[in-house]
Amino acid sequence: MTKENLIRGWNEDLAAELGTVIRYTYQAFRCYGLLAAELRELLATEAQDELGHAAFLMDVIQDLGGEPTTTPKxxxxxxxxxxxxxxxxxxxxxxxxxxxxxxxLTEQLELPELKLKLEEMAADEAGHGREWRRLLKGI
Ligand SMILES: [Fe+2]
Ligand SMILES: [Fe+2]
Incomplete structure (x- = not known):
């Protein structure tokens, strides 16, 4: 495992985050019916979480000498x-x-701060997934 591999992986994560910011913003205005008000609010809130994740990844990719992607998935x-x-x-x-x-992978490169932050982001995404599953059950 090298730093370059990790940066490549993070750039894929970053492209996914940028895609998610756009997807949630787009979806917020595709919601109609009874659920629309709650859903719009949730999508807008989660788009902000994803933007925070994207900003963090841009920061660490640059810090480790990489070039952050600006192309959404x-x-x-x-x-x-x-x-x-x-x-x-x-x-x-x-x-x-x-x-x-x-x-x-960050364990192998001894980047403890980044390991914790990535696990925290995994927890954020798990929470988002739970929210959507909860809503999906009601449809
Ligand atoms: Fe995210
Ligand atoms: Fe998410």
């Missing part, structure tokens, strides 16, 4: 609410897995 646009939330549950779970994997 593309995402699907399901037409209905169920499809939308299902996609969000799936992508949040992927983010959890990626952050936990990258947290393990």
């Amino acid at each position: 593309p995402f699907d646009k399901p037409a209905d609410l169920k499809g939308m939330l299902g996609l969000d549950v799936k992508l949040e779970a992927e983010d959890v897995a990626n952050y936990l994997a990258h947290a393990k």
